[in-house]
Amino acid sequence: MSDLRRHGELAGDQADGLRRLFGPAAVTLTVAAHETAVIDAYVTIKRVAHEQCCGCFKIAITHARSANEAQAVFDNMRRVAHEYLGVHLEYLGMAAPAAGTLRGSGPVPPGMMRRDSVL
Known part of the structure; x- marks a missing residue:
C-alpha cells in the first residue's frame, strides 16, 4: 500500500472519529x-x-398565519419525523419569508441547505 493511500485512509479514520465524537452537524x-x-x-x-447519517434538523416555519399555526405545523412535523424516521427536529421559530420568494414556496432546495459547523 502506498504511503499516500495509507495517509488518506488515516485522515478518513480521524474524520470519522471526530464525527462520532461531536455527532453530525x-x-x-x-x-x-x-x-x-x-x-x-x-x-x-x-x-x-439516510444519505448523510444526519439525525438532527433545525426547522423554521414560514407563511404561517400566526405563531400558533407555525408551532402546530412544527409539532406535527417533529412527531412524525421522530416516529417514522427516528430523527430530532429543533424549532427555530416562525420566520418571515425571504424577500423575493413566491407565496407557497417550499423547503430550501437541497443545494441551498445550510449545514451548521461541527467545531
Whole structure:
C-alpha cells in the first residue's frame, strides 16, 4: 500500500472519529406552512438522514398565519419525523419569508441547505 493511500485512509479514520465524537452537524430547513411544502420537507429530511447519517434538523416555519399555526405545523412535523424516521427536529421559530420568494414556496432546495459547523 502506498504511503499516500495509507495517509488518506488515516485522515478518513480521524474524520470519522471526530464525527462520532461531536455527532453530525444539524441541517437547517425553511418550510412553508402548506401541505405540499411539509411533504417536500419530509422527503428532504428522509433523504438527508439516510444519505448523510444526519439525525438532527433545525426547522423554521414560514407563511404561517400566526405563531400558533407555525408551532402546530412544527409539532406535527417533529412527531412524525421522530416516529417514522427516528430523527430530532429543533424549532427555530416562525420566520418571515425571504424577500423575493413566491407565496407557497417550499423547503430550501437541497443545494441551498445550510449545514451548521461541527467545531
